[in-house]
Structures are given as C-alpha cells and as structure tokens.
Amino acid sequence: MSQAALEQYAKALKSGQKYYKTAESQGLDPYPAVLDNLLEEQTIVRQEELGLVNIPSELIVGTKSAGRMAALAGNFMPLLGAESEFGMKWISLCDAHLSDEGIRDPIKCFEYLGSFYVQEGNKRASVLKSFGAPSVPGLVTRMIPAPSEEPEIRAYYEFLDFYRLSGQYSVSFRKPGAYARLQAALGMEPDHVWTEDERRSFRAGFTHFRDALDRLKADEADITPAEALLTWLEVYSFADIKEKTTAELSKKLERLLPDIRATKEDAPIEVSTQPPEKEKGLVSRILNVTRPSSVTVAFIYGFPMEKSAWTRAHDQGRQQLEETLGSKVDVKVILAENRDYEKAMETAVEQDAKIIFATTPPMIDACRKIAAKYKNVKVLNCGLSQPYPGVRSYYSRIYECKFVAGAVAGAMADNNLVGYVANYPIFGTPAGINAFALGARMANPRVRVKLVWSCTGGDPIAELRQSGVTVISNRESGEEATAHCALDYGLYQLEPDGGLLPLAMPCWQWGAMYEQIVESVLDGSWEESSKAINYWWGMASGVVDVKLSESLPAGVTSLAEILRKGILNGTVDPFCAEIRDQSGLLRCDGKTALSPEEIMRMDWLCDNVDGSIPGFDELLPRSQSLVRLLGLYRESLAPQKQEKQL
Numbered sequence: 305m306s307q308a309a310l311e312q313y314a315k316a317l318k319s320g321q322k323y324y325k326t327a328e329s330q331g332l333d334p335y336p337a338v339l340d341n342l343l344e345e346q347t348i349v350r351q352e353e354l355g356l357v358n359i360p361s362e363l364i365v366g367t368k369s370a371g372r373m374a375a376l377a378g379n380f381m382p383l384l385g386a387e388s389e390f391g392m393k394w395i396s397l398c399d400a401h402l403s404d405e406g407i408r409d410p411i412k413c414f415e416y417l418g419s420f421y422v423q424e425g426n427k428r429a430s431v432l433k434s435f436g437a438p439s440v441p442g443l444v445t446r447m448i449p450a451p452s453e454e455p456e457i458r459a460y461y462e463f464l465d466f467y468r469l470s471g472q473y474s475v476s477f478r479k480p481g482a483y484a485r486l487q488a489a490l491g492m493e494p495d496h497v498w499t500e501d502e503r504r505s506f507r508a509g510f511t512h513f514r515d516a517l518d519r520l521k522a523d524e525a526d527i528t529p530a531e532a533l534l535t536w537l538e539v540y541s542f543a544d545i546k547e548k549t550t551a552e553l554s555k556k557l558e559r560l561l562p563d564i565r566a567t568k569e570d571a572p573i574e575v576s577t578q579p580p581e582k583e584k585g586l587v588s589r590i591l592n593v594t595r596p597s598s599v600t601v602a603f604i605y606g607f608p609m610e611k612s613a614w615t616r617a618h619d620q621g622r623q624q625l626e627e628t629l630g631s632k633v634d635v636k637v638i639l640a641e642n643r644d645y646e647k648a649m650e651t652a653v654e655q656d657a658k659i660i661f662a663t664t665p666p667m668i669d670a671c672r673k674i675a676a677k678y679k680n681v682k683v684l685n686c687g688l689s690q691p692y693p694g695v696r697s698y699y700s701r702i703y704e705c706k707f708v709a710g711a712v713a714g715a716m717a718d719n720n721l722v723g724y725v726a727n728y729p730i731f732g733t734p735a736g737i738n739a740f741a742l743g744a745r746m747a748n749p750r751v752r753v754k755l756v757w758s759c760t761g762g763d764p765i766a767e768l769r770q771s772g773v774t775v776i777s778n779r780e781s782g783e784e785a786t787a788h789c790a791l792d793y794g795l796y797q798l799e800p801d802g803g804l805l806p807l808a809m810p811c812w813q814w815g816a817m818y819e820q821i822v823e824s825v826l827d828g829s830w831e832e833s834s835k836a837i838n839y840w841w842g843m844a845s846g847v848v849d850v851k852l853s854e855s856l857p858a859g860v861t862s863l864a865e866i867l868r869k870g871i872l873n874g875t876v877d878p879f880c881a882e883i884r885d886q887s888g889l890l891r892c893d894g895k896t897a898l899s900p901e902e903i904m905r906m907d908w909l910c911d912n913v914d915g916s917i918p919g920f921d922e923l924l925p926r927s928q929s930l931v932r933l934l935g936l937y938r939e940s941l942a943p944q945k946q947e948k949q950l
Contacts, residue, residue: 309398313386316394316434320381327378336378337366339414339421343447352446356410358439359420360474361432368414368423380430394427401431410441417460418476420444438511455480470498474510475530482534484943489537491948502950509545516553520561527564532557535564539672542949559676562693562834572691573836575900577701579820579845580829595828599659601625601818602636602652606643606664617812618663618686624815625822632826645670653678659825661818662686665933671695682825684839687934689731689904691836698817699732701842702780703739703903705810705850707878708867709795710743712808712852713751713775715860716797720750723768723776728759728927729917730934734906739878740777741910747863755915759927774798780810808864809851816846840900843871879903884911907936 327334364380375390377383384390401407411425420442422429432440448464449457458480466483467473477483487494490506498506513536514529536545539560545553557564566572603622607615619637626635636655640648645667652660653674658681662671665687675683675694683695690697713722722744726733741753754771756764758779768776777795794809817839824830841847852864870876880897884890885908892898898906909917920941923931932938 306399306402308402309395310386312398312431312434313382313391313395316381316430317383317386317391319379319434320377320383323377323379323381324383332378334378335374336376336380337419337421338370339366339368339416339447340370342416347450348447349450350448352448354415354444354446357442357444357473359411359413359442359444360439361429361437363418363420363473363476364413364422364429364433364440365419366421367426368421376426376430380426380433382430390427394431397427397431398434401435407432410443412443414445414447416447417449417456418463418473459483469496470506471503472498472506472510474507474514476528477530477534478528481939481943482531486530486534486537488943488945489534490542490950491946492950493945494942498950505950506542509542512550513545513553516548516550516557519550519554520558527568531567532560532564535560535567537946537949538669539563539676541947556676559679559694563672563676565834566691566693566836572693573689573838573901574833575904576837576839576841577900578841580824580831596658596826598632598634599822599825600634600636600655600657601659601661601822602638602649602655602657604645604648604652604660604662604667605637605639606645606667608639615663618661618814621812621814621816621818625818628815628819629822629826633822640667646673649674649683653681658682659822660684665690665930668692668695668933682830684821688838688840689934690838693834693836696837696839698821698839698841700812700817700848701735701840702810702812702848703732703735704843704871704878705780705848706736706777707739707743708850708864708871709777709808709810710740710745710753711747711867712743712856712860712864713740713777713795714744714747715863716807716856717744717748717751717775719772719774720748721752721754721771721773721775723754723756723771723773724913724915725764725768725776725778726755726757726759727779728930728934729757729923729936730931731904731936734909734917734936735879735903737913738883738906738908738910741913742878742881742883743867745910745912751912753910753913753915755909755913757918759924759931760918760922761924769798775807780812805855806853807856808853811849811851813847813849817841820845838904840904843868844874885909886911886913905936 324334375382375384382391382394386395397407407428411422411428413420413422429440451457451461456478459477459482462480462483466475466487475486484494510533513533517529517532548556603618605615609615609619622635622637625633636652636657638648638651645662649660649670660674660681660683662683662685665685668685668687668690671683671685672692672695674681685695685697686699687697688699724737724740726737737755744751744753754768754773756767758764765776775797778793780793795807797805797807799805843849850868852861867876877897879892880894881892882894883892888911891908907917917936920928920931920937932941932944
C-alpha cells in the first residue's frame with residue numbers, strides 16, 4: 305500500500321464527503337443514481353450490446369442496483385474510511401493504477417438515456433474518476449425505452465441517430481432538434497457519417513471547449529457542454545476553439561453565458577411594452593453613477609436609401625434623433641457593403657460608437673458577435689422575438705394601427721369584402737392581420753377579409769381585384785416592394801376608373817423609438833439585464849401611428865379617431881374581445897386581454913379571415929432567409945447546413 309495511493313484516497317474521500325454534505329443541505333440525494341429504481345416505471349423495448357466503449361467519465365452517474373450504494377457519494381467518490389474493506393480495495397486498485405500494471409479490466413455497465421450505470425467495477429470507475437481520467441473503458445449494454453412524446457425521450461432517440469453517425473457519447477442535449485442543429489452547424493448533411501479524422505478533431509476541440517467551460521464553474525444542472533457549444537457555433541467557428549488558449553476561450557465563453565443559459569428557458573424573452581421610466585435613473589444618481597452627457601450612436605443600414613423604403617424610414621428616424629437631441633448625440637451612418645454586417649459594426653466601434661442600431665433582422669448574427677466582443681457597446685437589432693440577452697431587439701406594435709385601419713376598411717367596404725396583403729409569416733404578422741379583421745368586423749359585422757401574401761409570388765393586388773375586392777390594406781413597409789405594387793402602401797380604395805383613393809396609412813415613427821432608447825442611456829434609466837429584452841412599443845409611445853385621409857366620410861373619421869384615442873389612453877385593446885379562430889376555437893373570452901407574448905407569437909387567424917399562413921416551401925427564396933430568423937415555425941424547420949467546420 306503506497307503512500308501515494310493513501311494520499312489519493314484521502315483526497316477522494318474529502319471530495320465525496322463534501323459532495324454528500326452539500327447534497328444533503330440542498331435536499332438532494334447524496335448517493336449515485338440507481339438504474340433499477342429509474343426503470344420501475346419505464347418500459348424497455350430492447351437492449352443492445354455495444355461492446356467495449358470509452359465512456360466519458362462525467363457520464364458515469366450511477367449504479368445498476370442499490371447494493372453497495374452507501375460506499376459512494378453521487379460524484380462517485382468514496383464515503384467510507386481507508387480502513388474499511390471498500391477503502392482497502394480502492395487503495396489497492398489505486399496502487400495498480402499508479403504502477404506499470406495499470407487498471408486493465410474494463411468496467412461493466414448499462415447505458416440509459418445517455419448516462420451510464422455501473423454493474424461491475426464501481427471502485428475502478430471511482431479511482432479513474434478521482435484522477436480526472438477523461439474516459440473509462442467499459443463493456444456497455446444499452447437500454448432503450450419505449451418511444452414517447454416526452455422531450456427527454458424524443459431527444460434520446462435523436463441521440464441514437466446522432467451516435468450512429470458520429471460515434472460521440474460526450475454530446476448530450478435535453479431538447480429535441482439539437483442534434484440535427486449541431487450536425488448542420490458543423491457543416492454536415494443530415495445523414496453524413498463522420499470520418500475517423502472528423503471524430504478525432506471534434507473530440508480534441510470539444511474536450512478543450514469543455515475544459516474552458518469548467519473554468520467558469522458554470523452550473524452543470526444549468527447548461528451542458530454540448531448546449532454551450534451549439535450557442536458558440538451560432539456566433540463563432542469550431543476553428544476558433546482550437547486557436548484559443550483555455551483562458552482565452554473561457555473569457556469569450558463568459559460573455560456568451562447569458563445567451564447559453566437563455567436557450568434552456570421555455571420563455572427567455574422579456575417583452576418591454578413601453579419605454580423605461582425616467583424615474584429609474586434616480587438609482588444611478590443615488591449611487592453616484594456617472595452618466596454620459598453625450599453618446600456616439602451608429603446606424604447600420606443593409607440597403608442604400610435610394611433602393612429601400614425600409615432604410616429611408618429608419619433614416620428619417622435617425623434625422624429626428626439628431627434634431628431632437630442635438631449635441632447630446634454624435635451620429636454615424638454606415639452602409640454594410642456586400643452585406644458584411646460585422647465589418648460595418650466593427651467600423652462603428654472604431655468610430656467610438658457606444659450604441660449600435662442594426663436596422664434589419666438579418667444583422668442579428670453580426671450583432672451577437674459584436675455584443676460578445678465589446679461589453680461596453682449596447683447593440684440593438686430591429687426585429688421581434690429574438691431570444692438573445694446580449695442583443696436587445698426593437699419593433700413596434702403596428703397591429704394597433706391595423707385595428708384602426710380595419711375599422712375604416714369595414715366601414716368603407718360596400719360589398720362586405722376587404723383585402724389584406726401580408727408580407728412574411730413572421731412573429732407579429734398574424735397579430736396585424738387579426739387586429740385588422742377585428743377592427744373591420746367591429747365596423748361591419750358581416751365583413752370578410754381576403755388574405756393574400758406578397759412573399760409567395762404572383763400578383764397579390766391583381767388576385768384581390770379579380771375577387772371583387774375594392775378596399776385593400778397593403779403593406780406598411782416597402783423593403784421588398786416589386787414594380788407592380790410599389791405605390792400601393794397603406795389602406796386604399798380601388799376606384800371604378802382604376803385609380804387609387806387613399807384611406808388610411810399605418811406608419812412607423814422610428815425617430816420616437818430611437819430618441820427614447822438613447823435618452824434611457826443618457827439619463828440612466830437603461831438597466832442591464834441577463835434576460836433577452838424585446839422592445840415592443842405601441843401608439844402610446846409615439847413609435848407608430850395611423851394617418852387618416854381627408855377624403856374619408858366624417859363619420860368614418862370620427863370612428864377612427866375614437867379608436868385611436870382609446871388605444872392611446874388604454875381604454876381600447878384590439879385583443880380584449882370574444883375571438884374565435886378559423887376552426888371555431890375560442891381564443892379570447894373578451895374578459896381577459898391576450899398577453900403581449902400571446903399576441904407576439906400568435907400563429908392563428910380570426911374566423912372572418914379567408915386565407916391561410918403559407919408554409920416554408922411556398923415562400924419565394926428571398927423570403928425564406930427572413931422566415932428562418934423570425935418565422936412563426938422557425939423552430940420546426942430543418943436546420944440549414946453551415947460551412948464545413950471539421
């Protein structure tokens with residue numbers, strides 16, 4: 305019995321006792337999990353003999369039976385004294401491990417849902433784990449549970465396919481769909497079988513990545529290394545892992561932790577429905593926090609102004625910001641040449657920008673990289689339902705304006721039929737359609753709304769004309785306008801001679817939003833948060849409004865103004881009414897209003913809407929990329945293969 309083996313046992317014993325006490329104090333089971341207990345209420349449909357496997361040490365979590373469970377803590381470190389029979393055998397095995405002989409015999413264990421439970425060789429596993437061995441050789445029998453819709457079981461069946469392709473046991477996800485996303489993020493086809501070189505390259509990089517994550521002492525119950533890697537690959541490359549030291553990698557990972565943790569939450573997005581209260585700035589004053597007297601603000605444009613109504617609208621907001629705040633802001637305007645958004649944002653940082661407004665949703669990946677790299681820069685992306693704590697998103701509740709426009713449309717439709725041209729099936733779009741339909745029905749209970757889409761090809765205006773529609777609500781944005789409908793924005797009436805009579809125009813007022821966001825930084829009411837924050841402000845905040853045509857009948861104008869003022873003062877809510885969807889399902893009882901989250905993520909249509917939400921394959925190619933980012937069904941889409949990583 306060598307002194308080195310005795311000292312190793314003492315060290316392992318101390319670790320086991322510490323784990324035991326901590327688990328007990330938290331009301332957790334201090335012992336290893338027992339597979340027999342876990343399987344009492346689970347049906348095993350078959351067993352597979354996997355033969356000899358190098359088992360990742362961290363995946364050895366329990367024993368097959370409860371036999372000598374009391375000898376080990378949950379971290380597989382000993383609990384009994386060195387003089388016990390268990391202790392003496394452990395020390396003897398440790399001696400063998402330290403000698404030229406080594407521990408030769410593999411353990412025997414069962415794998416269930418990606419974790420391993422030892423049947424023979426508990427002490428061997430304990431000794432090797434105490435030395436930090438990355439893997440333990442074992443003869444493995446896989447226990448496969450009956451299929452079910454439980455996320456854990458679905459994810460496990462996906463793991464079985466992934467393991468067949470990759471041979472990687474160390475990759476563990478808890479949510480369905482993640483294994484396919486990893487395969488795509490690494491630049492592989494869904495059915496690609498990894499080569500031996502790819503397997504070795506991944507193991508080396510992933511081990512380095514896991515070591516860097518361990519240095520942060522991130523709670524293992526909070527995130528898994530594989531989940532962290534998947535978030536990393538959304539921002540950086542796998543090659544970046546190999547090029548960084550462990551310390552450098554840990555530093556980069558630390559800045560991504562909020563984004564990594566957000567992927568675990570069911571509802572990680574905090575929706576801000578109104579600007580921050582300036583009174584909150586009192587906290588910074590009490591604490592003597594230094595607030596800037598001025599700030600450099602950069603606007604990143606994805607399209608030239610002469611080619612994009614969307615960019616022109618944001619630039620009008622930029623001009624309003626400069627006119628209103630004057631010397632308080634130093635504004636930079638940067639056009640992303642060839643859609644190199646990251647380069648444009650780097651230029652903004654070089655010009656000392658402390659606030660960056662990225663004005664189109666596809667800039668989100670570059671936003672995440674810049675936000676992770678520069679902690680003192682506040683990065684905001686124009687979009688909705690973006691679950692990234694490092695980047696705040698901003699958008700407006702345009703559906704409030706659509707509700708008013710819908711009432712105008714219902715009052716003006718002589719044939720009880722109005723048309724609605726929608727742009728993309730993304731978050732917020734069904735809210736606009738449904739609010740319009742509810743407004744139209746309020747003014748005319750018999751009205752039907754014919755829905756067509758500009759993102760599926762064809763000529764939506766011609767289609768509506770052929771259907772007998774004379775009142776049409778077209779898009780409020782002109783970013784993707786085509787030649788035949790470039791002038792047809794807002795709500796208008798088709799006149800007998802083919803002309804257009806404007807009725808109402810829902811419009812963005814980005815300047816009000818930019819002004820209030822920048823003011824929040826200057827006055828100290830901007831609050832840092834570990835959550836993803838989406839600004840989704842409405843008419844009361846001044847960021848959207850509806851302009852009424854002077855040609856409207858006086859009664860219709862009065863109705864629209866009453867609704868507009870009601871929304872402004874909070875007495876009118878478009879979605880506080882009895883609402884049924886196209887299938888007849890009651891979506892709102894009229895007593896309790898829908899929540900902002902329910903409205904934002906709405907994926908159904910009201911019962912007076914004729915039409916449907918197009919599927920991904922029905923979209924024009926240029927529309928599909930945006931729908932991947934913000935689409936109602938983005939989580940169900942097959943992941944898109946990225947550049948080769950291994």
